Amino acid sequence: MNRFSIRDIENLTGIKAHTIRIWEQRYGIMQARRTVTNIRYYDAADLKLALRIALLNNYGYKISRISSMNEQEMNSLIQKITDKDFKLQLIVNELLEATLAMDTGHFELLLNMYLKKHGMEHTMESLVFNFLEKIGLMWMTDRLFPAQEHLVSNIIYRKLALAIEQLPLQPAQTPEILLFLPEGEIHDIGLQYVNYLLLKKGKQTIYLGPNAPLSEIQFVYDAKHPKYIYLHLTSIVEEFDGNKYLQQLSGMFPDTTIFVSGAMLTSRKYKASSNMRFFYNLTEARNAIIAL
DNA sequence: AAGCCCATCGGTCATGAGCT
DNA sequence: AGCTCATGACCGATGGGCTT
Numbered sequence: 001m002n003r004f005s006i007r008d009i010e011n012l013t014g015i016k017a018h019t020i021r022i023w024e025q026r027y028g029i030m031q032a033r034r035t036v037t038n039i040r041y042y043d044a045a046d047l048k049l050a051l052r053i054a055l056l057n058n059y060g061y062k063i064s065r066i067s068s069m070n071e072q073e074m075n076s077l078i079q080k081i082t083d084k085d086f087k088l089q090l091i092v093n094e095l096l097e098a099t100l101a102m103d104t105g106h107f108e109l110l111l112n113m114y115l116k117k118h119g120m121e122h123t124m125e126s127l128v129f130n131f132l133e134k135i136g137l138m139w140m141t142d143r144l145f146p147a148q149e150h151l152v153s154n155i156i157y158r159k160l161a162l163a164i165e166q167l168p169l170q171p172a173q174t175p176e177i178l179l180f181l182p183e184g185e186i187h188d189i190g191l192q193y194v195n196y197l198l199l200k201k202g203k204q205t206i207y208l209g210p211n212a213p214l215s216e217i218q219f220v221y222d223a224k225h226p227k228y229i230y231l232h233l234t235s236i237v238e239e240f241d242g243n244k245y246l247q248q249l250s251g252m253f254p255d256t257t258i259f260v261s262g263a264m265l266t267s268r269k270y271k272a273s274s275n276m277r278f279f280y281n282l283t284e285a286r287n288a289i290i291a292l
Numbered sequence: 293a294a295g296c297c298c299a300t301c302g303g304t305c306a307t308g309a310g311c312t
Numbered sequence: 313a314g315c316t317c318a319t320g321a322c323c324g325a326t327g328g329g330c331t332t
Contacts (some may be wrong), residue, residue, distance in 0.1 A: 006317075019302060021318070026301090039310070039317065064300070 001058070004042040006032070012047065012053035012096075013133060020050075029053065044100040051093040052078065055273035059086055063164050088126055095131045099144070099152045124193050128156055132189065136234075153189060160192050167199050177278045177289070178226040180208035180217060182245060187234050190282050193228065197290050218252060229253060229290055232282065233262030243270055250276055261285035 002175065009030075010017040021040075024030050030050055032040035042050070052074060057266050059081065068079070091110060097109040114122045135152075138144040179195055181188050188210040198205045208222055210215065216227075229249075233242060249258060251271035260272070261279040271280045279285035 016303085017317080018304090022302070025319085035310095062301080 003048055006040045006042075007041055007117045008138070009047065009050050012138070014051050015054050023063055023067070027063060040120060044097070047100070048093075048097050050094070053088055055086065055093065060087075061082065069109065088130070092130050093150070095127075096134055099135065099148055102148055102151055103154060103232075104151050106204070107152050111159065112213040113193040116160065120159070120175070120196070124160075125283070128189070136187075150277075151261065152231070153187070156189055156214065156262075160189065160196055162198050164192075164199060167173065167196075170199070170202055170204060174228060176204050176292070177230055178206045178208065178210040178217070179230045181210040181232060181234075183211055183213050185211045185232070185234055190234075191230075191232055194286055194289060197286065201290055203290075203292070214248065214252070221253060221256075221279065226255050226256065228259060228289070228292060230261075230285070232285070233260065233265070246270070247273065259285060259289055 004012075006017045006020055008292045009015070009020060015023075020030055024032065030042075030046065030053065032042055032046065034040060053063075056074070056077070057063055061077075081087075091114060094110055094112050095107060097111065099103075101245070111123070111127075118126075120179055132153075134145065135149060150289055177198060179198075181193055191209070194206070195205050195207045204221060206226055208220060221229075231249075246260065254275060256275065259275075259279065260276060261282055261284070264280045265280055270278070277288070278286060
């Protein structure tokens with residue numbers, strides 16, 4: 001945990017592992033410590049530096065130039081660059097560093113600054129999802145303590161809840177869309193964000209949230225008769241038979257259009273029933289759902 | 293301007309060893 | 313056994329600088 005392999009660094013920075021080895025060899029940067037069996041490993045401080053180097057390198061700085069800089073030079077150079085994408089990546093990196101350091105104060109400060117400047121939608125779509133993608137990568141490979149992930153996702157969740165709270169109350173009408181995550185799926189920031197967008201558009205929603213068993217869906221459905229159902233599948237648990245689950249769901253609510261999103265749907269074994277619409281990423285799903 | 297040389301960068305391949 | 317990692321050799325693309 002919080003100890004990274006060269007592959008982790010590759011995934012998080014986008015620099016190929018071999019290139020990292022070559023840079024280390026040729027320029028002496030990103031020096032790794034080694035296990036007793038000579039395998040490279042990196043800590044949070046190494047990752048922080050690697051992210052900076054990757055950022056500058058992507059921006060066009062030659063590695064020979066970067067490797068000749070000391071930390072202060074690098075920092076002042078980074079501060080000078082005003083390119084939008086560069087700034088965004090920089091903040092994503094800072095969020096990542098704050099997460100590893102469990103510096104919730106700094107994390108919230110960064111998030112608040114961005115929210116104030118860009119608003120909820122832009123913050124979620126460009127900053128938060130970008131950040132969550134990297135966090136997800138670390139989470140899936142056990143590079144992050146669950147507590148570290150929880151601390152920061154709670155902050156994001158709180159911002160969303162506050163934004164929802166501040167929306168004007170809608171007059172009661174037929175609920176249009178039921179949102180939930182299946183049992184075992186606990187990461188509902190994306191779902192809550194879709195909920196926020198729908199509410200903002202004046203749609204009625206029923207938000208069942210994460211970890212919702214089918215019996216509960218049935219119960220709520222019978223009482224509220226939503227026009228649409230939306231669910232997102234994030235993490236694939238070994239025991240979870242997605243196809244069987246989706247077929248079951250489709251059979252339970254044959255007259256309701258069911259929207260499903262999640263990267264796992266790209267696998268060929270998943271087939272959408274006639275009342276089901278698949279979306280391979282959250283952005284597509286979001287756009288389709290708010291257009292309802 | 294065109295041609296050439298050379299350094300730099302980053303990619304592939306082969307090989308041997310570690311990991312699960 | 314099959315994947316992952318480390319290393320070295322080599323190769324092609326690029327670009328700066330120099331000569332013709």
